[in-house]
Amino acid sequence: MFNGMDRRDFLKLIGLGAAVIVMETGNFASAADKTIAQDTLTFLQLSDTHWGFSDPKINPDFAGTLKKAIAQINGMKSQPDFIMFTGDVTHTTDDPKERRKRMGEAREIIGSLKSKNIRMMPGEHDAGLDNGEAFQEYFGKTHYTFDYKGVHFIVVDNVSDPTSSIGDTQLQWLSAEMEKLDKDSRIVIFTHRPLFDLYPQWDWWTRDGAKAIDILTPYKNVVVFYGHIHQENHHMTGHIEHHAARGMLFPLPAPGSVPKRVQLPWDSTQPYRGVGFRSAVPKTDGYGYVLTEFPIIKA
Amino acid sequence: MIDWKYLFRIAAVATAIALAALAVVPSFPARLSAENISPVASQGNEQIIRITAKRFEYMPNKIKLKKGVAVILNFTSLDRHHGFNCPGLGIRADIFPGQANNVRIVPQKAGTYEFHCDVFCGGGHEDMSGEIIVED
Numbered sequence: 408m409f410n411g412m413d414r415r416d417f418l419k420l421i422g423l424g425a426a427v428i429v430m431e432t433g434n435f436a437s438a439a440d441k442t443i444a445q446d447t448l449t450f451l452q453l454s455d456t457h458w459g460f461s462d463p464k465i466n467p468d469f470a471g472t473l474k475k476a477i478a479q480i481n482g483m484k485s486q487p488d489f490i491m492f493t494g495d496v497t498h499t500t501d502d503p504k505e506r507r508k509r510m511g512e513a514r515e516i517i518g519s520l521k522s523k524n525i526r527m528m529p530g531e532h533d534a535g536l537d538n539g540e541a542f543q544e545y546f547g548k549t550h551y552t553f554d555y556k557g558v559h560f561i562v563v564d565n566v567s568d569p570t571s572s573i574g575d576t577q578l579q580w581l582s583a584e585m586e587k588l589d590k591d592s593r594i595v596i597f598t599h600r601p602l603f604d605l606y607p608q609w610d611w612w613t614r615d616g617a618k619a620i621d622i623l624t625p626y627k628n629v630v631v632f633y634g635h636i637h638q639e640n641h642h643m644t645g646h647i648e649h650h651a652a653r654g655m656l657f658p659l660p661a662p663g664s665v666p667k668r669v670q671l672p673w674d675s676t677q678p679y680r681g682v683g684f685r686s687a688v689p690k691t692d693g694y695g696y697v698l699t700e701f702p703i704i705k706a
Numbered sequence: 707m708i709d710w711k712y713l714f715r716i717a718a719v720a721t722a723i724a725l726a727a728l729a730v731v732p733s734f735p736a737r738l739s740a741e742n743i744s745p746v747a748s749q750g751n752e753q754i755i756r757i758t759a760k761r762f763e764y765m766p767n768k769i770k771l772k773k774g775v776a777v778i779l780n781f782t783s784l785d786r787h788h789g790f791n792c793p794g795l796g797i798r799a800d801i802f803p804g805q806a807n808n809v810r811i812v813p814q815k816a817g818t819y820e821f822h823c824d825v826f827c828g829g830g831h832e833d834m835s836g837e838i839i840v841e842d
Contacts, residue, residue, distance in 0.1 A: 499829050535826030569826040570800075572787065608820050610832075666820075667833060703758040 447691075448556040451480065453684045454634030455654035457532065458516070460498035460507040465657045465670045468678075472656055473516055475703050476684055481521040488555055488685065490522055493634035493652060494530025494566060494599030498545070503541065503575045510545035514622045523665050527551070530599040530635060531566040539567035544699065550577055552584055558593045558689065561585075565600045582622050591680045593693065596631040601651065603644050606662035611636055628694055636662070637670075638681065639700065648695060653683045655703075679703035743807060752776045759801045759823070760784040762830030769838045776812045787825050788793060794819035813840040 455472050466472060480490070496517075497509040508534075523594060527546040534542045549564035561584060565573045573581070588594065596602075600617035609690045613619070623629045630648045637654030638661065657670045660682030674680050683703050689698040754775050759763045771777055781790055783801040790799040794817070799807055823834035 499826075499831075501828055531826040531831075534830060535831075566826070569787070571824055571826070606790065607824075610791070610824050612821055614824070620755065667835070 420486055425662065433497065433572060442664065447688050448486045448558060449686055449688050450555075451487045451684055451686050452493055452632055452634075452652045453490060453529065453655055454493040454652040455495040455637055455656065456492070456513065457495055457498040457654070457656045458513040459500060459505075460656055462670075464672055466673055466682075469656060472679065472682065472703055473513075475657060475705070476701075477516065477520055479491065479701065479704055481519075482594075486522045489524040489526055490520060491526045491597055491632070492517070493597055493632060494528050495532045495634060495654075496527065496530070496542075497533050499532040499536060501536065504538065504612075505513075506537070506541045507544070510541055514545050526560075526562070528562045528597055528599060529564065529566050531569065531571075534558075534564075534567040535569040539564070542567075550580070558595055559588055560595045560597065563596055563598045563602075563619065565598050565602070565616065571600060571610065571615060573616070573619055576624065578615065578618050578622065581619060585622055585686065588626065590625060591627045594623075594626055594629045596629065598631060598633045600635045601633055601640075601642075601649060602631060603649060605636065605642065605651075609662065609668040611662060620647065623647055630696060632687070650687075650696075650698060653681060655682055655684065658682060678705055720754065721811045754778045754780050756780045756782070757790070758782055758784060758788070759788040759834075761786065761788075761827050762823070762834040762835065764790075764821075764823075764836045765770045767836030769836070771811075771813050771838060771840050773813055773840050774814050776810060778810050779807050781807045781809075786827060788823045788827055788834070789825035790820050790821060791824040792821035794836060795840075796822075798824065799833050813838075816840050 422687050453476065460466070461469050463469070468475075496513050497506065500509065528550050529539055529542040529546070533539070534549065542549060549567050550562050552559065552561045554560065561581065563573060563581060564577060565571065568574050598613070600613045600616070601611055602613050602619050602634065604616070605611040624645055624647065627646065630650070632650050632652065634652050634653050634654070637657060637659040638651065640651035640662075641652055642649045659668060660671060671681065679702060683701050684701045685701060689696055755769060757769070757779055759781065760783065779797075781799055783800045783803045785803060788801045790797065790801055792798070795811065797809060797811065797812060799809060801807060817840055819838045819840065821836050821838060823831060826833065
């Protein structure tokens with residue numbers, strides 16, 4: 408049974424010398440020790456696939472990395488309940504025709520996932536130049552809600568407005584959606600950018616993210632999953648957890664660790680270093696998620 | 707015959723108009739931090755630093771200022787909507803083509819402050835940045 412990580416999958420990864428970290432909201436533990444009820448919700452988060460990016464110095468396998476990840480996921484014994492793509496599905500282009508071509512190609516590749524329960528949201532590379540027009544043509548709405556196994560999921564779009572803003576209209580929608588829920592509902596928010604000021608010097612923030620956090624704060628059980636920064640990051644605003652995912656194509660430096668926010672170059676001694684995807688499984692006590700990070704395995 | 711009095715009057719009026727145009731109540735929402743910026747009205751004698759934005763650069767992208775000395779940052783865009791965000795100095799501005807925006811600042815603390823475009827503008831957006839160096 409696929410539950411965050413199948414034990415055999417895990418052992419296989421270890422056998423291949425891959426580095427896997429399982430994080431239980433602050434507590435690191437061995438994946439092999441995990442025993443999770445079979446009916447538990449499991450979802451995968453894939454982020455920042457940047458389809459159309461083509462710099463071999465950064466990732467010489469720019470056309471193959473996403474396909475490798477999909478092969479890994481399809482090869483798992485059991486499939487997740489759903490797979491969430493948290494934005495920057497495509498790499499930006501000024502040409503609207505090329506943008507749509509990339510969207511179409513990405514949709515086709517993603518369509519090869521065995522799981523057909525795929526949820527999409529845009530990043531600024533997908534939506535920042537046309538307010539999400541092309542993205543909506545190919546992938547549908549940019550903000551929406553859905554429920555799964557007792558968890559309420561809310562997708563918040565903080566990229567279609569190129570000023571890194573959610574905007575008052577969507578904030579009102581978010582507020583109205585939250586008001587429908589009990590204060591102790593299990594709630595997951597998906598965004599592309601961090602809602603909090605992670606590192607505004609690198610544009611790693613949402614201009615009106617504090618307003619969204621104010622809306623979420625009265626609710627006891629809220630976890631935010633986001634992308635954009637191409638690395639894991641775990642942060643708390645009050646009782647709300649914020650978990651950034653690795654990118655699928657290249658890593659970025661830790662916030663403020665270097666003068667410039669530049670893509671980290673490919674390291675042939677450690678191919679696919681810093682890229683991958685994750686699974687999330689609600690903890691059995693009802694609060695927080697067991698996160699399992701999956702590296703990309705060279706076929 | 708030249709009417710010098712008339713010419714002087716015209717020159718005085720023109721100067722007054724020019725100074726009024728520079729009397730910098732920022733024409734865009736600027737966040738001003740109490741620590742580093744003195745959001746006071748223009749005295750009319752500040753140095754004007756013209757900053758041009760275009761995809762994906764600012765010209766100039768290195769700006770040297772003196773601590774405690776007021777300057778006016780004059781922003782224009784040559785192509786599209788850009789942003790100017792300098793979190794260390796608490797300045798953020800929208801820059802639109804054909805619309806000059808001014809902000810007066812008095813940096814209060816020496817240091818190097820990075821600024822960047824915070825309005826997504828395309829493939830080189832992440833590289834559109836620069837720094838303000840405030841010297842003692």
